[in-house]
Structure formats: structure tokens, C-alpha cells
Amino acid sequence: MVARARILLADDDENLRELMKDTLENAGYRLIMAKNGDEAIEKVYSESPDIMILDVNMPRLSGYEVCEKIRKDVLMRNLPIIMLTVKDTQKDEIKGLNLGVDDYITKPFKPAILLARIKSSLERVQQGVSVNPLTYLPGNTVIIKELEERLKKDEPFAVLYIDLDNFKAFNDYYGFQKGDDVIKETARIIISAVSASEPEGGFAGHIGGDDFIAVVSDRSKVSVCREIIEKFDNGIRKLYNEKDIKKGCIETENRRGEIESFPIMTISIGAVTSRIKEFAHVGEISRLGNELKKYAKKDKESSYVIDRRRNQNRDEKKNTDN
Numbered sequence: 406m407v408a409r410a411r412i413l414l415a416d417d418d419e420n421l422r423e424l425m426k427d428t429l430e431n432a433g434y435r436l437i438m439a440k441n442g443d444e445a446i447e448k449v450y451s452e453s454p455d456i457m458i459l460d461v462n463m464p465r466l467s468g469y470e471v472c473e474k475i476r477k478d479v480l481m482r483n484l485p486i487i488m489l490t491v492k493d494t495q496k497d498e499i500k501g502l503n504l505g506v507d508d509y510i511t512k513p514f515k516p517a518i519l520l521a522r523i524k525s526s527l528e529r530v531q532q533g534v535s536v537n538p539l540t541y542l543p544g545n546t547v548i549i550k551e552l553e554e555r556l557k558k559d560e561p562f563a564v565l566y567i568d569l570d571n572f573k574a575f576n577d578y579y580g581f582q583k584g585d586d587v588i589k590e591t592a593r594i595i596i597s598a599v600s601a602s603e604p605e606g607g608f609a610g611h612i613g614g615d616d617f618i619a620v621v622s623d624r625s626k627v628s629v630c631r632e633i634i635e636k637f638d639n640g641i642r643k644l645y646n647e648k649d650i651k652k653g654c655i656e657t658e659n660r661r662g663e664i665e666s667f668p669i670m671t672i673s674i675g676a677v678t679s680r681i682k683e684f685a686h687v688g689e690i691s692r693l694g695n696e697l698k699k700y701a702k703k704d705k706e707s708s709y710v711i712d713r714r715r716n717q718n719r720d721e722k723k724n725t726d727n
Contacts, residue, residue: 413454415445442466485526540592542611561680563626566694569615574667630709673701674709
């Protein structure tokens with residue numbers, strides 16, 4: 406069910422915000438409020454809402470401008486957005502729909518109608534799109550379909566299996582909200598690297614937890630791996646406290662009362678290529694990709710391993726071109 410979903414309400418009318426607060430919280434939703442467009446942009450990233458309700462006319466940024474900015478972020482493409490408007494014109498609706506608005510509510514509104522529209526928008530996203538709820542990247546159903554389609558085509562491709570090292574320790578130490586920040590930042594890095602090399606045919610998916618996947622052309626696999634590693638290594642340190650960065654690790658007490666240290670997070674990539682090996686089904690790709698990823702994890706630094714085997718001959722080679 407969608408109750409306890411987080412709703413970001415952005416409206417400069419304090420009376421309306423209070424009215425909606427009572428209505429939504431009584432219905433079991435968690436409310437996050439913003440007074441203007443700039444604050445709405447800030448809170449959509451800091452609070453990770455499940456749905457946004459935007460007033461069309463707000464100070465600093467209008468609801469349309471907020472929507473336009475959000476839709477440019479790949480991670481926000483499937484975030485439901487409902488617009489509040491005092492006008493009910495076809496021109497306004499067409500403008501909003503072209504920007505990615507999911508629904509409209511005209512003020513003044515009936516609470517029952519508001520709740521029905523929210524429920525419908527949330528369920529439409531959950532049922533209509535197979536996406537990870539945190540990153541909004543395609544989930545396993547879409548990932549499998551993508552790989553099956555690639556196998557049918559006579560074009561060499563590479564599948565990158567991507568995993569974070571020492572993520573669990575970070576999540577336990579800093580808390581799940583900071584852990585979510587790491588996952589979302591990793592997703593953005595992967596999307597950016599894939600889009601730069603493959604503006605048309607690239608694919609990025611979120612398997613779950615700290616496991617991701619990317620599909621690129623065979624010629625782009627090395628450059629994408631390197632860009633992901635470079636951006637991750639440069640960005641991950643910003644999510645640690647300064648004292649932990651200076652130590653180069655975090656220290657936690659285990660169940661036995663012993664102090665354990667965990668290095669700053671790194672990223673590992675196992676790259677499977679169809680150029681030198683034919684695959685009968687998706688399961689073969691997955692098995693090999695995870696095996697290669699284990700080899701990459703043996704390195705203490707961020708690294709990638711590309712499969713170079715023909716038939717049963719093994720010749721993995723790390724951090725080098727073909």
C-alpha cells in the first residue's frame with residue numbers, strides 16, 4: 406500500500422499548506438513542505454520524496470520550472486508530480502504534460518479528490534514501471550528483457566556488473582540516509598558515464614542494494630569503466646567525515662567487542678563482452694559477470710576486470726585496454 410509515502414508539497418500559501426498537512430497526515434502520509442521553488446528543488450534531493458505536489462505559481466521558481474529541472478535528472482524521471490493550479494485551461498495542462506507532469510488538481514479542491522489523485526499516481530508508477538524505488542533505474546525485469554534483446558542482435562556488446570566495496574560498513578556506521586546518498590550518487594555516476602559514451606544505445610539498471618549493471622557497445626567498455634571509477638573515487642570521499650578521510654578508514658566495534666576498520670569505499674566492475682564469446686541465455690552472462698566482479702574485488706583499489714576468454718581459455722586482464 407502507498408500509506409506512509411513521503412509527499413513533498415511546495416506552495417507559498419501557508420494556509421493551504423496547513424490544510425493539506427492535516428488532510429495528508431490524517432491519511433497516513435508523511436509530509437515534507439517547501440515555501441518556494443528553490444526550496445522544493447533542495448528538498449527533493451535531501452528528503453527523497455515518493456511524490457511531489459507543486460503549486461504552479463511560486464516565488465523564485467514556478468512549479469513548471471521546478472518540474473523541468475527535476476525531469477532533466479535521470480533519477481527523477483519517474484517521480485510522480487501533481488500540479489496545483491487556480492486555472493483549469495487546456496493550454497496549462499498541455500504545457501505541464503509536455504514537461505512531465507502526471508496529474509492536475511484545480512484549487513479549491515475536495516480532500517477526497519486530492520487523496521484519490523495521489524493514490525492513483527503512486528500506484529501507476531509502482532505498477533507500470535519496473536524501477537528501483539531509490540534510484541528510479543530499471544529493475545531486474547527490465548534488465549533481463551534488455552539483455553535478451555541484446556542477445557538477439559548481431560552487434561557486439563559489453564555488460565558491466567558493478568558493485569561497491571565496504572558499503573555495508575559505511576551504511577551501518579553513518580546510517581541508512583547517508584547510505585542512500587551513496588547509492589543515488591553511484592547511480593548518477595553510472596548514468597553519466599554510460600550517457601557520455603552511448604548517448605543513444607546505452608543502458609543502466611539497478612539490480613538491488615549496491616549492485617548495478619550497465620550495457621554498452623563493446624568498443625566503449627573500457628572508457629566507461631574508467632570514467633565510473635574516476636568519478637566514484639573523486640566523489641565518494643565527500644560523503645565521509647573529515648576525520649575518517651584523514652584516517653583512511655572507519656572504525657566500528659563488532660559483536661565481540663573488537664574494533665574493526667574498513668577502508669574508504671571503492672567500486673569493482675566485472676565486464677562481460679559478447680565479441681569473443683557467444684551466450685545462449687542471460688544466465689550465462691550473469692554468472693560470468695559476477696565471477697569477474699569477484700576478481701576485481703581482490704584489488705584494494707577501485708578496479709575493473711574484462712573477460713578475454715575464448716571457449717575454456719582464461720585470460721582475465723585488469724585495468725588495461727583490449
